Amino acid sequence: MIILEHFLAKKFLKLELAEWLLTFLIISYSIIFSYFLIMKFYSFRVGAWDMGILVQSIASTTKGQLFKYNVELYYCPTGNYFGVHFSPILFTVVPIFSLIPKVETIIVLHTVILSLGCVPIYLMVKNSLKNRLPALFLSAIYLLNPSLQGINWYDFVPQTFFPVLILSATYFLKKRKPALFMFFLILTLMTLEQSSYFVAIYTLYIAWELRKWIKTTQIRRKIWLFMPIATLAIAIFWIFLSSNVKNALNPNPPEELSATGNFKVLGVNNTAEIPIKVLTDPTSVFKALHYDLTKKIFYLLMTLAPTCFLCLASPIAMLPAIAWLLLALVSNWPPYYYIGFHYPAFTLPFVMIALIETLKKLSGYINGQKLDTFLTRSSLFLLCVNLILSIFASPLSPLQQSGDWTNFRDYGVTYPSRIDKTVMEVLNKLPSDSMILTTGIMFSHLATDDKAYTIPPLNVPSERLYKKTINYLFSLKYDYLVIVYYYWDKGDACRLYDNLVLGNSEYGLYIYAPGLEIYKRNYQGEFELLSVRFSYKELMTYGGIITDDVTSESGMVIKFKSSREWGNFAWYGPYICLLPGNYTAKFKIKVDSLPHDGKILKLEVWSNSLGRAIASYDVYPEDINKTLTWHTFTLQFNLPSRITDIEFRGLEVANNVTVWLDYVDIIPNTIQQS
Numbered sequence: 001m002i003i004l005e006h007f008l009a010k011k012f013l014k015l016e017l018a019e020w021l022l023t024f025l026i027i028s029y030s031i032i033f034s035y036f037l038i039m040k041f042y043s044f045r046v047g048a049w050d051m052g053i054l055v056q057s058i059a060s061t062t063k064g065q066l067f068k069y070n071v072e073l074y075y076c077p078t079g080n081y082f083g084v085h086f087s088p089i090l091f092t093v094v095p096i097f098s099l100i101p102k103v104e105t106i107i108v109l110h111t112v113i114l115s116l117g118c119v120p121i122y123l124m125v126k127n128s129l130k131n132r133l134p135a136l137f138l139s140a141i142y143l144l145n146p147s148l149q150g151i152n153w154y155d156f157v158p159q160t161f162f163p164v165l166i167l168s169a170t171y172f173l174k175k176r177k178p179a180l181f182m183f184f185l186i187l188t189l190m191t192l193e194q195s196s197y198f199v200a201i202y203t204l205y206i207a208w209e210l211r212k213w214i215k216t217t218q219i220r221r222k223i224w225l226f227m228p229i230a231t232l233a234i235a236i237f238w239i240f241l242s243s244n245v246k247n248a249l250n251p252n253p254p255e256e257l258s259a260t261g262n263f264k265v266l267g268v269n270n271t272a273e274i275p276i277k278v279l280t281d282p283t284s285v286f287k288a289l290h291y292d293l294t295k296k297i298f299y300l301l302m303t304l305a306p307t308c309f310l311c312l313a314s315p316i317a318m319l320p321a322i323a324w325l326l327l328a329l330v331s332n333w334p335p336y337y338y339i340g341f342h343y344p345a346f347t348l349p350f351v352m353i354a355l356i357e358t359l360k361k362l363s364g365y366i367n368g369q370k371l372d373t374f375l376t377r378s379s380l381f382l383l384c385v386n387l388i389l390s391i392f393a394s395p396l397s398p399l400q401q402s403g404d405w406t407n408f409r410d411y412g413v414t415y416p417s418r419i420d421k422t423v424m425e426v427l428n429k430l431p432s433d434s435m436i437l438t439t440g441i442m443f444s445h446l447a448t449d450d451k452a453y454t455i456p457p458l459n460v461p462s463e464r465l466y467k468k469t470i471n472y473l474f475s476l477k478y479d480y481l482v483i484v485y486y487y488w489d490k491g492d493a494c495r496l497y498d499n500l501v502l503g504n505s506e507y508g509l510y511i512y513a514p515g516l517e518i519y520k521r522n523y524q525g526e527f528e529l530l531s532v533r534f535s536y537k538e539l540m541t542y543g544g545i546i547t548d549d550v551t552s553e554s555g556m557v558i559k560f561k562s563s564r565e566w567g568n569f570a571w572y573g574p575y576i577c578l579l580p581g582n583y584t585a586k587f588k589i590k591v592d593s594l595p596h597d598g599k600i601l602k603l604e605v606w607s608n609s610l611g612r613a614i615a616s617y618d619v620y621p622e623d624i625n626k627t628l629t630w631h632t633f634t635l636q637f638n639l640p641s642r643i644t645d646i647e648f649r650g651l652e653v654a655n656n657v658t659v660w661l662d663y664v665d666i667i668p669n670t671i672q673q674s
Helices: 002-009 017-042 048-062 088-092 094-099 103-115 118-129 132-144 146-153 158-174 178-189 195-216 219-249 271-280 282-290 293-307 315-329 348-363 369-393 418-429 463-473 490-500
Strands: 436-438 452-454 480-484 507-513 516-521 532-534 545-548 556-561 574-578 581-591 601-607 612-619 631-639 643-651 658-671
Touching (some): 002 017, 017 103, 017 118, 017 132, 048 103, 088 094, 094 103, 103 146, 132 348, 132 369, 146 158, 146 293, 146 348, 158 195, 178 195, 178 219, 293 348, 293 369, 418 507, 418 532, 581 601, 612 631
Parallel strands (some): 436 452
Antiparallel strands (some): 507 516, 601 612
């Protein structure tokens, strides 16, 4: 161990080898997560809340409009982000974004800022435990932590800055550097107004950390005697400052902006009542705790298990995290107790600080060479635990499937499909600084435009505010309407069409692809027709599997074998909207065997609203030249009117036949604007 420590201490180009390894960890993590987050963005899995909000706020600032955004006008009619959240730390992002004004810039920054939290962790462990190898292991543990990766997998938000800043403040507290400690503490407060409450509780840890040192230090360093009081005073001042700034920019905030509804089961009328309710009404507390109990227990395990619960042995350091965990446990709002959202940013740094404190305590009972062995083995054990947790709890884990919200918020890696690329190409055709109205999922791809708007989901945040916001949005005159029916906001797309396009000659069809409609105001020219391709990402299967296939064009295919358990529906969906006109559907499939008699499967264009097939084709053995070879089957169909739930299905698969689907191409031939 001593030899290894000396080796890690050797310097190369002014940095120790251990520091080069730490840099490698940060760069590797940042590259990997940035890449997959950008792929997630390109796959249209990032929406207006919260990525679109932050991107538009930052983009508008670079254009001279201070943190203006259009997403939450129901919360803040002035459209200033600081009217909802006071986050001056965002000023640090503005100059970087102005150099490369793209959403991808924010995604990379989000990842890099989070990953930098391992730097103060490394320095704290190195200085507290006098050992570089455990310092590297704990830095890696931080990067592997399910809470950190969950925050990272979520959108960029001001809380992104919280871990690295409070960890840095703690490092300089331990180094007894008051100026740098206070600098990072103020930066921590600048992340979000709620940070003030965590810093106020953190004051107890500051006093605990300084309790022995103040007694023994020289008179000239007695400034630290006042540091806990000064920290508490600054936190209280910041609470009033942030409140006044928000009130100035948003003087009449709606009651829905408060988080009272997030504690409806607890039965409070104001969040300030929560402590009193907890102390005086055990029945309501029990009901609140029991709400979503399984998920809350899972959340606790994911928060504490990465430290093997050692963090609980340092309760003073854990106090801010404990405060949040207690608040989350009596809440009825899942984002508070769900891994994959941004709120664990308020617990993660304190969990790591408490872990370091616990290891420091344990090392006090061990002397000499055994100490190095203990620290190395214990930190290595923790690293192994986190590696095992990552197999299940990392958003990049192959065990995670996109769209599955069972344990985490939409984990799983995806790559942009042909449709995703088509939509992005179309969006890039729209002139910059155009006034655009679209739906939530599309908005993040248009958020660099300060004139882009989105309609909120139905009755969000309340029926009252929804109606008020919709009436305002539908009264504006837009250059373009972007309506896309492929994704989760199909209902919003239908409402946009029904209110602004249907029966209104003001907007003319500008670009059309099956499931994608772009309308331009006062446009009467020829519209552009585009084809789309549905593959494993857009189509659904019940009993089939999605698997790799190097012979396919999409790289991934739907594979299905008929059975009594699963029936004979191989694939279906995606329930898109098609305008009236003539279309061609091309199914690319292959099979592994041919039945002796009867058909192999049926290909079908179907509508549930019509209750019938619009077109169908029965595939027989004579249609297949060779098994395990791709064949394309074509269906022509006509729609006399606009239909919003078109499916392209494969069904009635013959027994003992395995069928693979590569894709379905939908080609609009002639279209009528409805």
